Amino acid sequence: MIMSIKRFISAMLFITVLVMGVNASVLDSLSYDVRLGYALGGTIPTHIGKEIRGINSYYPGFNFTVAAEASYPLDQRWSLHSGLRFELGSMDADSRVKNYDIEVVRGDESLKGIFNGNVRIKSAQRRITLPIQAEYRISDKWTARCGVFMGWLTNRRFWGWAYDGYLREGTPVGPKVEMGTEPGDRGDFDFDANMRHMQWGIDGGIDWRFSRRWGAFAEVTYGFSNIFKSDFHSVQPLRPLYGTLGIIYRIK
Amino acid sequence: MQKYWLQIAAATDKMTNFANLKQSFYMCGFSNKMRFPVIFAGCLVMMMLCASCFGDEPDGCEADIETVTLHVTSPDDFFFQATDSMQVVFSTDSVITFAVRGSADVSALSPVLTLSTGATVSPASGSTHDFSQGPVVYTVTSQDGKWQRHYRVHVVPTLVTVTDTLSFDFEHYELETSTQRYYMWYNTLPDGSLGNDWATANGGFRLSMSTAAPMDYPTTPLAQGYEGAAVCLTTRDTGPFGRMANKRLAAGNMFLGTFDLRIAMSDHLHATRFGIPFTDRPDRFTGYYTFEPGPTVQDFYGNPIAGRTDSASVYAVFYRNHDAAGNEVVLYGDNVLSSSQLVAVANLGYVAPTATWTAWDVKFEYREAVDEQLLANRGYSLAIVFSSSASGGDFVGAIGSRLCVDKVRLICKHEE
Numbered sequence: 133m134i135m136s137i138k139r140f141i142s143a144m145l146f147i148t149v150l151v152m153g154v155n156a157s158v159l160d161s162l163s164y165d166v167r168l169g170y171a172l173g174g175t176i177p178t179h180i181g182k183e184i185r186g187i188n189s190y191y192p193g194f195n196f197t198v199a200a201e202a203s204y205p206l207d208q209r210w211s212l213h214s215g216l217r218f219e220l221g222s223m224d225a226d227s228r229v230k231n232y233d234i235e236v237v238r239g240d241e242s243l244k245g246i247f248n249g250n251v252r253i254k255s256a257q258r259r260i261t262l263p264i265q266a267e268y269r270i271s272d273k274w275t276a277r278c279g280v281f282m283g284w285l286t287n288r289r290f291w292g293w294a295y296d297g298y299l300r301e302g303t304p305v306g307p308k309v310e311m312g313t314e315p316g317d318r319g320d321f322d323f324d325a326n327m328r329h330m331q332w333g334i335d336g337g338i339d340w341r342f343s344r345r346w347g348a349f350a351e352v353t354y355g356f357s358n359i360f361k362s363d364f365h366s367v368q369p370l371r372p373l374y375g376t377l378g379i380i381y382r383i384k
Numbered sequence: 385m386q387k388y389w390l391q392i393a394a395a396t397d398k399m400t401n402f403a404n405l406k407q408s409f410y411m412c413g414f415s416n417k418m419r420f421p422v423i424f425a426g427c428l429v430m431m432m433l434c435a436s437c438f439g440d441e442p443d444g445c446e447a448d449i450e451t452v453t454l455h456v457t458s459p460d461d462f463f464f465q466a467t468d469s470m471q472v473v474f475s476t477d478s479v480i481t482f483a484v485r486g487s488a489d490v491s492a493l494s495p496v497l498t499l500s501t502g503a504t505v506s507p508a509s510g511s512t513h514d515f516s517q518g519p520v521v522y523t524v525t526s527q528d529g530k531w532q533r534h535y536r537v538h539v540v541p542t543l544v545t546v547t548d549t550l551s552f553d554f555e556h557y558e559l560e561t562s563t564q565r566y567y568m569w570y571n572t573l574p575d576g577s578l579g580n581d582w583a584t585a586n587g588g589f590r591l592s593m594s595t596a597a598p599m600d601y602p603t604t605p606l607a608q609g610y611e612g613a614a615v616c617l618t619t620r621d622t623g624p625f626g627r628m629a630n631k632r633l634a635a636g637n638m639f640l641g642t643f644d645l646r647i648a649m650s651d652h653l654h655a656t657r658f659g660i661p662f663t664d665r666p667d668r669f670t671g672y673y674t675f676e677p678g679p680t681v682q683d684f685y686g687n688p689i690a691g692r693t694d695s696a697s698v699y700a701v702f703y704r705n706h707d708a709a710g711n712e713v714v715l716y717g718d719n720v721l722s723s724s725q726l727v728a729v730a731n732l733g734y735v736a737p738t739a740t741w742t743a744w745d746v747k748f749e750y751r752e753a754v755d756e757q758l759l760a761n762r763g764y765s766l767a768i769v770f771s772s773s774a775s776g777g778d779f780v781g782a783i784g785s786r787l788c789v790d791k792v793r794l795i796c797k798h799e800e
Contacts, residue, residue, distance in 0.1 A: 182442040231442050238624035241594050246445065298646070300475075301591070304445035305531050306562075308475035309591060312650035316629040319649075 164202045164383040167349060171195035171221060173374020175255060175359050186228040188250060193222025197376055203267055211267040213277050221374065222256035231304070234294055236321045243319065246304050249297010249311060255359075257327075258287040263335055278336035281353065288327040290359070294319040326364040331355050331372060339380060347380035444527035446500035449473050449535050452480055453496045462488045464542075464661075464762040465705075467712045476587065476645055479519075479536050483661070483762070486543040490515040493539060502527025515539035544663045544760055547574050550794040552582075552671075552768070554615040557605045559598060565590050566601045569615065569638070581640050581660050588648035588655065589634050592625035602636035602772070606788055610672040610741040614790035617772040619678055619694070619781045632686045633783055635776020639769045641714075653717035653777055659703065659765030665754055666766060667797035669700040669730035670745040673789045675737050675772075678782030694782035697771040699731035700794065702748060704758070705765040715767060717777045727752055727764065735787070768792065 172192045201215025229251050235244035265279025295318035298310045311318045337351030355372035453470045456462045462484055463469055473480055484490065497509040505524045507513070513520045519536040526532070556570040556578055566586035570578040584603040589596070598604070606614040617636025626632050631652070641658040648655045677694040703725040707713050713725050721729065728748040736742075758764065770789055773781025 182440060185441065231445050236625075238628060241592065241623050241625055243591055243594065243625070300446065303531070304526065305447050305533050306475075307587065308448075308646050309648065310646050310650045316631060317650040320628055 162202045162204050162384070164200070165347075165380050166383065167197070167199040167201060167217075167378055167380050169197040169199070169349070169351070169376040169378025171197055171219065171353075171374045171376040173221075173223070173353075173372070175223070175253075175370040175372050183229050183232045184227050185230050188226040188228060189224075190226070191224040193224065193256060194220060195222060195374070196220050197378065201263075209269050211269070211275075213265040213267040213279070214263060217259075217261040217263065219259045219261060219283075220257075221259060221372070222254075224252070224254045226250060226252045229297075234299070234319070234321075236294070236319050238322075243299070243301070245299045245301040245306055245309075247294050247297060247299050247311075247319075249294060251292065251294050253290070253292040255291075256287075256289040257285050259283045259285050259331070265335070273341050275339045275341075276336070277339070277351075279334065281333060281335050283331040283355075285327065285329050285331065288329075289324050290327055291320075291322040291324070293321065323360065323364070326360050328357060328359060328361055331357050331359065333357065333372065337376075341380070341382070345382050347382065349376075349378055349380055351376040351378075442528070444500055444502040445531055447503050447524040447526040447531045447533040448475060448500045449480070449497050449505070449522065449524055449533075450500065451498045452482075452537060454482060454493055454539070455496065456488075456493070461485065465712075466710060467706065468762075473535075474642070474644060474646065478534060479538070481538040481540060483540055483542040486541045488539075488541050490539045490541060495520075495537060497522065499524055500526065544762075545574055546798065547664055548796055548798075550796070552792040552794075553612060554605070554609070554790060554792075555612050557613070557615075560587070563590065564598075565594075565596070566598055567603065567605055569605075582638055583641050583643040583656075584636075584638050585634065585643055585648070585656065587643060587645045588652070589620065589622070591645075591649065592622045592629075592631070592634075593620075596620075602634045603638050604636075606790075609788065610790035612790075614672075614788050615770075616786060616788040617696075617770055618787075619773045619776060619783050619785040621783050627686070630684065631779050632682065632684075633773070633776065633779055633781055635771050635773035635781055635785075636787065637769070637771045637776070638789075640767050656717045658701070658715045658717075658720050658767035658769060659705065660767075661705065661762040662702065662764055662766035663759055663762060664796035665759070665798070666700065666702050666728065666730070666748050666794050668745060668747050668795040669768070669793075670743065670795065671698075671789055671792035672741045672743050673698065673735070673787060674739055674741055675735050675787045676739060676785070677737055678784030678786075681780070681782045684779050689780075693737070694772075694785040695774045696735040696785065696787040697769060697774045698735055698744065698787075698789070699729065700746075700748070700766065700768045701726055701730075702728040702764060702766050704763060706763055715765075720767065720769065727754065741790070766794070768794070 197217055197219045199215055199217040203211040203213045205211045230248050232247045234247045235242055261281050261283040263279055263281040265277040267275055267277045269275045295311055295313050298308050301307045301309055333355035335351055335353040337349055339347055339349045341347035352375045358369035451470060451472050459469055471480060491514045492512050493515055494510050494512045497505055499505055503524050503526050505522050519538045522535045524533045552571055554569060557567050560566050560568050569582040571581050573579045586601045586603050589602055602618055602620045604616050606616045615638055619633055619635045622631055622634050639658055640660050644655045644657055675696050681689045681692040681694050683689055701720060703715060705713050715723050728750045730746040730748040732744050732746050772785045772787040775781055
């Protein structure tokens with residue numbers, strides 16, 4: 133785990149050096165800012181399948197982002213934008229499902245089948261992200277950015293329960309087992325250990341600089357990688373999708 | 385659009401200075417400055433689309449018969465009880481039996497079936513069949529067409545027989561057919577055929593302990609019993625799922641009745657449906673047992689209770705299976721010994737620990753007179769109940785408590 137983090141940081145440093153550190157004069161032309169943002173969102177299925185029939189409730193958690201970012205101008209309009217972001221992400225979603233493939237695992241034991249009813253999902257993670265974006269200056273005040281990111285989860289939790297419905301054990305014609313609402317009567321699951329450390333995807337945003345130092349930004353992030361490991365099939369693939377709103381303070 | 389990112393990545397790898405970078409950057413499609421906002425807007429739209437739409441509701445994949453109803457012109461002459469005309473079918477059952485009066489004409493009946501949402505059945509619900517030639521096979525196909533189940537519906541004219549003694553020797557057992565994970569038992573009926581009147585909670589145990597071997601289940605056969613094979617009930621640890629659900633143990637049980645797996649998780653005390661219709665007056669309940677309590681009794685939270693020894697349950701009850709309003713009554717884990725429907729009880733009470741086969745002989749204590757007419761109309765039910773931990777329904781007991789029983793007899797009494 134420690135080794136993986138080290139490897140990841142080395143890789144990020146290597147990319148940063150590659151992108152920005154090649155020419156000493158690059159440093160002079162860089163502009164820096166720090167950002168504080170609040171994210172709304174979480175993880176969504178790869179494509180919201182037919183299996184998900186509706187969202188009963190959705191609560192975003194305490195999702196702050198702190199970032200130090202820099203831009204290197206390529207010409208009058210275009211810049212290259214990168215930095216490091218430290219993100220807290222969490223969510224609490226409650227959805228109604230039909231014919232939903234589910235497997236509940238605890239130790240060596242598992243219970244799987246087709247579930248009809250409600251699924252509550254809670255997740256929480258801490259993530260370090262390296263975005264690499266193309267930045268386009270629309271006017272003096274407005275810029276738009278779009279690019280890719282790589283992220284590393286330093287802490288991840290994913291748990292929840294299937295409730296108020298029934299499971300067809302094994303297959304749709306297997307025994308019907310009702311799941312209640314209270315702990316012990318419902319089907320609890322906990323998939324922390326099945327989550328990936330690495331994530332990558334695309335993100336884009338708009339910056340609005342309303343004074344020399346201060347600005348605001350809005351950003352949308354979409355992960356291309358399933359948040360779960362490839363050998364994990366208990367729930368359908370989920371990807372991160374969230375929007376961030378925040379303020380910018382320009383250092384230079 | 386993704387090719388741009390790939391090209392940027394490729395270009396990034398190759399670049400050696402920033403002049404090249406700028407060139408690469410423009411080369412890979414960004415030379416038209418107007419293109420960027422378009423790409424950016426595209427990104428946003430794509431993300432929103434991913435998040436916002438729900439597909440059409442999927443077709444149903446279940447293929448169950450949920451209920452079967454028989455409509456006949458004079459139900460009183462056809463059914464023993466008015467409630468016998470409709471049966472709710474358990475998801476685990478594929479054989480549906482209507483026991484009707486011996487004089488009933490079953491040569492042209494039209495069962496009405498209710499099915500899983502969207503499922504279809506062949507032959508059709510309401511079609512007329514001759515049930516005197518044996519069961520009619522119905523095939524149910526799910527709405528999505530991918531799943532099928534076959535059901536056999538029997539309508540059996542049943543003569544009320546008089547038996548002196550019912551014998552249960554536990555010689556007929558086999559692995560449950562669909563999963564092959566646990567044992568189930570058949571009893572010998574008076575006509576020599578096999579019935580499945582004995583139920584266990586083994587199917588519920590499988591939900592929490594999918595890896596358990598057949599002999600690690602709460603209810604298992606014992607090849608060398610008092611005479612031939614016996615049945616052994618052992619209180620088992622329910623593993624990580626059990627701990628998570630605060631259902632840390634499963635007492636071994638066996639009873640005359642049915643086990644409703646559907647509510648085994650959500651309402652376990654009502655999953656044990658005690659009793660089968662019974663048309664004789666039980667008088668004595670006898671058999672042979674061994675009982676070895678497990679080392680440590682634990683409470684609901686799994687904490688040991690010092691100084692307590694586990695106790696087993698061995699009893700039989702006889703009760704009215706309809707209430708005053710004519711509704712069907714089944715006794716469950718929470719009222720089998722306390723219901724006002726009880727007519728007679730034979731309870732061994734304290735089951736003294738013993739490692740050698742020990743006989744019991746308990747007389748039924750009647751609380752009210754038996755109605756002869758009701759008896760003939762299958763209005764009474766009988767349940768025999770064995771459990772390796774008497775408080776197992778509350779998840780209190782000692783893991784390892786083991787009750788074995790064999791050569792169980794129910795001796796009936798007839799009017800002189």
